[in-house]
Amino acid sequence: MIIFISAILNVVNSFVGDQTCSSQLTQSNCQNLGYCFWDGSNCQVEDCYKIDEIAACRTNGVLHIPPSIICNAIEMESYYYQIYANVCNDPSDDPNELVQHYIRYQEPKSGFPDKSSDGVTLALWNTLFPQYGYISQIYTIQILKQNMVQLDQTLDIYIKYRSLFLYDTYWTYDQEKSISYMFQQLRDDTTLINTNKKPMITKVWQIVDNLLERFRIIGNNYTAIYPLYSISQVSLSRQKAELSGHKHVATFKWTQYLYNGYVQLLGYDLHQFGFVGQLTQVYEINVYESGHTPLSLTYGIIFTFPYDITLIPVPQLIYLYSFNKATLQETLIRQLSTGAFGDCNYDSDTKKTTCQIYPLSVNTQYFIGTTLTTCTSITKRYQCKQPRCLWTGSICTNNVP
Numbered sequence: 001m002i003i004f005i006s007a008i009l010n011v012v013n014s015f016v017g018d019q020t021c022s023s024q025l026t027q028s029n030c031q032n033l034g035y036c037f038w039d040g041s042n043c044q045v046e047d048c049y050k051i052d053e054i055a056a057c058r059t060n061g062v063l064h065i066p067p068s069i070i071c072n073a074i075e076m077e078s079y080y081y082q083i084y085a086n087v088c089n090d091p092s093d094d095p096n097e098l099v100q101h102y103i104r105y106q107e108p109k110s111g112f113p114d115k116s117s118d119g120v121t122l123a124l125w126n127t128l129f130p131q132y133g134y135i136s137q138i139y140t141i142q143i144l145k146q147n148m149v150q151l152d153q154t155l156d157i158y159i160k161y162r163s164l165f166l167y168d169t170y171w172t173y174d175q176e177k178s179i180s181y182m183f184q185q186l187r188d189d190t191t192l193i194n195t196n197k198k199p200m201i202t203k204v205w206q207i208v209d210n211l212l213e214r215f216r217i218i219g220n221n222y223t224a225i226y227p228l229y230s231i232s233q234v235s236l237s238r239q240k241a242e243l244s245g246h247k248h249v250a251t252f253k254w255t256q257y258l259y260n261g262y263v264q265l266l267g268y269d270l271h272q273f274g275f276v277g278q279l280t281q282v283y284e285i286n287v288y289e290s291g292h293t294p295l296s297l298t299y300g301i302i303f304t305f306p307y308d309i310t311l312i313p314v315p316q317l318i319y320l321y322s323f324n325k326a327t328l329q330e331t332l333i334r335q336l337s338t339g340a341f342g343d344c345n346y347d348s349d350t351k352k353t354t355c356q357i358y359p360l361s362v363n364t365q366y367f368i369g370t371t372l373t374t375c376t377s378i379t380k381r382y383q384c385k386q387p388r389c390l391w392t393g394s395i396c397t398n399n400v401p
Contacts, residue, residue, distance in 0.1 A: 017055025020062055021045050035063060035071075035088075045070060047382035049102035050188065054087035063088070074098060082106070090382070100246040101269040102382070103227035105144060105184060113145035122153040130161050132168065139174040143181040148192050148200070151185050155203040162210045166217055172224075175211055179204065180226040187228065187272035187385065194399050198328070198387045201273075205325055212264055216292050219262070229268040236261050236287070236297075243267045245281040247306060252285060254299040261289035263297070270367065273328055274388030274399070276378055278369035279309055282323045285364075300358035303368055308346040309353045310338050316370040318344055320357060323365040328387060330372065375399070 021036035021043045030036045030043035034053030037046045045063065048071035056063045057073040064071065071088040074096050081087075085104040093099050115121045117140035120128070125141075128134065138161065141154055158165075158178070165175060182204050186197065208229070215222060215233045223232040225244065234241045241252045241263050252265065267281040280303055287295040309318060318336045320343075323329070336343040336355060344355040355368060375389035375398045384396035391397075 015055070017053055017058065017061040017063075047380075048072075048088045048090045049086055049099065049104065049382060051088040052085065057088035072096075090380070100227050101271040103184075104188070105181065107144045108142050111140055111142035111145070113142050113147070113150050116140045122150060122157070125157045126153065126160065130164050132164055135161065135164060135168055136170070139178065143178060143185060146185060148185075148189055148196070151182065152196075152200055152203075155182065155200060155207070158207045158210075159203060162206070165210055166214050168214075172211060172214060172218075175207075175214070176224050176226065176231075179207055179211065180228060182207070183226075183228040183268075183272060189386075190391070192386065194387045194390070201328070201387065202326070208266065212266065212286075215264065216262065216288055219290075227269075228272050229266070230281070231267075232265040233262050236263060241265050241285075243281075243283065245269070248280050249304045250280060250283050251302040251304065252283075252299055253302065254297055257287075257295070257297060259289040259295060261287065261295055263287050268325070270323075271383070272385060274375065274383075274385035275330070276373035276383050277371060278321075278367050279303075279305070279318070280368045282325070282365050282367045284325070296361070298359045298361065300356060300360060301366065303355040303357070305353040305355075306351065307353065309344065309355075310346065318355070319369060319371070321367050321369060323367060325365060330367075333366075336368070 019033060021030065021033065024030040024033065024036060024043040027038040030038045035046050035051040035056040036043045048057070051057065051071060054073050055061050057071040058064060064073070069091045072091055072095060074087055074089055076096070076098065080098070083106060084098065085106050086098055086102070089097055089099060111117060116125070116137040118137050120137065122141070138157060143151065143154060146154065186200060186204070189197070212231065215231070221234050223243070224230065230243050230245070232241055232243050236257045237260065239254055243250050243265050245267055250267065252263065264286045266284040269281050270278050283301070285299065287297045289295050310316065318338065320333045320336055322331045322333055338344045343357065344353055346353045357366070360366070375384065375396050378384045378389060378396040381391050384391040386399055388399060389396050390399040
C-alpha cells in the first residue's frame with residue numbers, strides 16, 4: 001500500500017503554475033505553460049501582463065514565492081475575464097490593478113486571421129474594388145489572431161476603404177474596436193524591427209484620422225474610451241470637454257469661439273511606444289466649424305490626479321511636454337511650478353492634485369510627466385517597447401530611428 005501511494009505521488013509531482021520556465025527544453029513545452037516565452041534557444045518568463053496562467057502568479061506559484069515576487073495575480077470579477085485576457089500584473093502595480101495601458105482583449109474563439117468570414121483572403125481583399133457591401137465583412141477579419149504580416153495587410157485594407165468608411169451607415173463601434181486591436185497587436189509584438197513597425201504605426205494613425213473625420217460628418221457629441229486610445233467630440237457651445245486616462249482626468253475649457261462647431265479630442269498612451277515617466281496620456285485637440293473647416297481656439301487644460309504627483313515614487317520635477325505622433329518624438333516645453341499658487345497644487349482635503357495649463361492653442365499634442373526614463377535605464381522587458389526602445393537579450397537599448 002505504501003509503495004502504491006508513493007507511486008501516485010511521484011506521478012503528480014507538480015501542480016499548475018509550479019514548473020519553472022528555465023526547466024523547459026522545447027518551444028512547445030515552454031509556451032504551453034502559459035507564463036513563459038521561447039527566445040529562440042531558451043525558455044524565459046513572460047511579461048506579467050501577457051501571462052495567461054494565473055496559478056503561476058498566485059501565492060506559492062512559481063512567479064510568486066517570497067521574497068522573489070516576479071508577478072502578482074489579478075483577482076477580478078468573472079465578467080472581466082470574459083473581456084480581458086490579463087490575469088497577472090507587475091509587483092510595482094497596485095494589487096489587483098488592471099493597468100489600463102497594458103490591457104489585453106481576449107482572443108476570439110471563432111474567425112480567421114488571414115481571411116474574412118466569407119472566405120476572401122487578405123491578398124484578395126487588397127485587389128478588390130471597394131464597395132459598401134463589403135464593409136461588414138472587413139470587420140470579421142480577426143486582428144487579435146494575426147501575425148505582423150497579416151496585420152500590415154489588414155491595415156492596407158482599412159486604408160483602401162477610408163472614403164467608404166466615412167459614409168458607412170453602421171455606427172462607428174466596429175471601426176473603433178478594430179483600431180484598439182491594432183494598437184494592442186503592435187504594442188505586444190516582439191518580432192518587428194523599427195523600420196517595419198514605425199510605418200505600421202503611421203498607417204494606424206491614418207485609420208484614426210479617418211475615424212475622426214467620420215465623427216465630424218456624423219456631427220454628434222460622442223466619447224469612446226479604449227485602453228490605448230480614446231476620442232471625444234463635443235459642441236463648442238458646451239465650453240468644456242473631458243477624457244480620462246490611467247489615474248487622471250484631462251478637462252479642456254474655453255470661453256470664446258468665433259463660430260459654432262465641434263471640438264475633437266484624441267488621447268493615446270505612450271507606454272505602447274516605449275515611453276516611461278509620463279503621468280498622462282498625450283492629448284490632441286482639434287476644432288472645426290460646422291462645415292468641417294478648422295478653427296482657432298484658445299483653451300486651457302486641467303489635469304486632475306487622485307494623489308500627490310510630486311511625491312511619486314520620490315519627489316520629482318514635473319514638466320509639460322508636446323508630442324508629435326508622426327515622428328513619435330517629445331519636446332520639453334517647460335517645468336511646471338508646484339504649490340498653492342503654482343501650476344500644480346495638491347489639496348490635502350480632496351486628496352487630489354490639479355495642474356492647470358493656460359493658455360494653449362489648437363492642433364498641438366500635450367502631456368505631463370517627470371523626466372522621461374532613457375531606454376538604457378529601463379530594466380523590465382515589458383516597458384522596453386519599440387519604436388523608441390529595443391530589448392536585446394536582457395537589456396534595453398535605444399532604438400535607432
